[in-house]
Amino acid sequence: MYAALGLHGCLPHSHGSQGCCSYHRSALTRHFKEPVMAATSSFSEGSSVFGGSANLVTAIETIFTVYNPDVVAVHTTCLSETIGDDLTQIVSKAHEDGLVPEGKKVIYCNTPSYVGTHVTGYSNQVAAFVKFFSTATPKKKNVVNLVAGWMEPSDMREIKRLAQEMEARIILFPDMSGVLDAPLTGKFEMYPKGGTTQAQLIATGDSKFTIGLGAYTTEDACVKLENKCKVKFEVVEIPIGLKATDRFITSLSRHANVPVPDSITEERGRLVDLIADNSKYFYGKRVALFGDPDTLIPLTEFLLTLDMKPVYIVTGTPGKHFDESMQTLLSEKVPEAKYKSGPNADMFQLHQWIKQESVDLLIGNTYGKYIARDENIPFVRMGFPIVDRAGHNYFPNTGYVGATNLVIKILEKELDHLDRNCPDEKVEWQL
């Protein structure tokens, strides 16, 4: 659902019973404090037994008649997956019945909730964009595709800004900026200004290179795009922190064939300056973190750049890449680190580890605050969902500016904690 919102003029559609759709819309709304529109097939017991074809066909008619999106992006739930609804067949039936108006599109992907996590669903939707749109013509253009992994609209905005500073020609997809950080204007826009356009998505087939940001969320799309349109690709991490941003900028510079301007080198220098000035607050500090693998991998690396010690790291998303990356990053620098991924890697496990030996900092989504409170640990909110604070969709965590934000957040939390917990005579008035 989140990925589908990054396509301009698109209405996500949940093919299952309506509870899922309500929950997903609510979760995204609580995180972004923004409208999150999506429709559902509203399965009843009958359709669960005899198939949800009629529901989806009715939904397609109702949606185009009432809400008039350019694209309906259908995803599935454990219900329609378990009963084995054939989306290809159902959508072609809707076409045959003349329910998809001229110039409108219905795209779809399968997202069984008993496989992987929300990260997997995001990846499937992004790959579906390639499947339904990307088209190769004989004319390649000097454009680099940037496939955005699961990050905030602010991060996408920051990535576009960096590309603009570099004068690199890019197509970013999906792009939630302008959708999930839209202004209040007095008018509700069901399809806000933002989002990658269909024309841009089609054009991705003619780009000369693709950079995927985050292996878990974008690699499938990159591979698909290469197979379909012969666009070579590289997958780098989401540019969180110094080194991941370095790699992103280097890759973009190389593949878009543009130099890195001084303005960006200076941003980098300011970040290095800030870290150097405050090393003593980072060195050797034990950190526990949890979240999505594409965020945790560069974040762990960044914490190591700060000389912090990421000691406990869990992600509920299964996959070898996470374990291998952690092994590479941590085996020398923090040999005592514990990390775990997949269905049994949860916050209960993390809490138990923290109880055995505590940490100086916790980084994760809102649910972390119960652990932070129980154990009196400074807590930085990062990831999805963050429902108890505002503005995270306005300020980036990516790029050098994002890394600067992140360093400031960590410092703020640590110092607030220190000020509140140290004895009176130890309260300092300077940094």
Added chain:
Amino acid sequence: MIDKNDKPKNADALIAELHEFRDEVITKYPKKVAKKRAKSIVLSDGDKPPQIQANVRTIPGIITQRGCTYAGCKGVVLGPTRDIINITHGPIGCGFYSWLTRRNQTKPVNENDPNFIPYCFSTDMQDSNIVFGGEEKLKQAIREAYELFHPKTIAIFSTCPVGLIGDDVHRVARHMKEEIGDGINIFGFSCEGYRGVSQSAGHHIANNGLFKNLIGRDDEVRGQLKYRVNLLGEYNIGGDAFELERVFEKCGINLLASFSGNSTIQKFENAHTADLNMVMCHRSINYVAEMMEKAFGIPWIKVQPIGANSTAKMLRKIAQYFGDKELIDTVEAVIAEEMIEVNKVLEQARKRTAGKVTMLFVGGSRAHHYQDLFEELGMTTVAAGYEFGHRDDYEGRSVIPTISIDADSRNIEEITVTQDETRYRPRKTEEELKALEAEGMEFNEYHGIMQQMEKGALVIDDLSHYEMDQLIEKYKPDIFCAGIKEKFCVQKMGIPLKQLHNYDVGGPYAGFQGAVNFYKDIEMMVGATIWKEIKAPWESEDYVEASFAY
């Protein structure tokens, strides 16, 4: 305090226009959809409520507010009880999304009392569990939960795939009860999301489960013997139950159990020793009220402790029921004392709220209850409706015999309850009940939302996004009440939205203190400065368009 002179000057004119709404709004829909929606949009008439179509299946693709049966069962009814381990049997989503997302607060009496509310328990089904069945994993989950937490009770909640692949949660529950022993109570709910048409089916399934597995298991009469009551359908959102507990205690009324805000298993097990049941949320819990009356002889009355006057009314009803001079006097003294602050705050708030217009589209009861509070604030409700109310919630319980259960809801279990042979005890004799009724008390009765609303006001069941958009566009209410999914859509249009599910993380709103909180919050919202700053100065300046002549 409610003064009809406060009615907004434009309210009558506005209400006179509303009849056009239905005819206009349905023209946008495909023909079949229009036909269905037309039956769910009616003009209120309190004296002679028109028939509304409710509790029917949602139209695919219409963008409904509704959730599912699992949400109604696990999320709403059983979720708030702190010492039960609720295991969601399904893939991770259902458990995750119902993890701490409803604000049913709870407060253990002692530090070491169990409290599982901050946790989310799930079997986290994987594809292999779909293929080979998930019963073994569920058993393992129950074993682990027991070993780690030693709960007295474990409940299992089925999600969509469970019913399809044929996992039998009830059999697993029986099996594990025997295996673990130790007096543990384990039971399952077949609350798959596709059952019924909304959360409502989940309430019914949960009610049946409460009655079969918990209510009546503990006969010991504890605490004071007088004024023993239960409050049914109160989920302690934002501390509502805490405030009501405070008020009851002050009056000397012995609240045995809230179903299920700030509750424990033991309170459910013991609830049948009460002498009066009060139903707050009629939709979600009327089944338990009916069953308890039939089995144990406890009469029930509808109460509505949302709004200061309404809370006073509830207390007076309880006093009247017990007919005890001492209680009547205490209740009056408490009301008088509580109303001092209420009136002070209300007077202040009304300067900004009186004469304003509101619309409410919330779940299955608050769209009605909160009209009391808005009346106190001098505001008129011109449109209201439920996500998943039944006809009786709209038209009153008198229509129940005429409600036909359609194919989509037919498979919701109906349990037959008979008079309990040993424990049935009529709390009042026939004559006593008759006498109370002659004084105006009503038992087993709820008149529905329409009785309260202005004649001609709009009543819409299962409001769609499009209908909401049109309501706001056409009638520009001063405040709109709904939930999180609607909030930011409406606010983008420049209209403040009060969330009446989660109270925008405010509350409590029940009882006297709740009324005070609500008055202040609405005063803040309808008068907030920011709503006048939506347009940038250069957008609203007049400028003259002209061209140079050469």
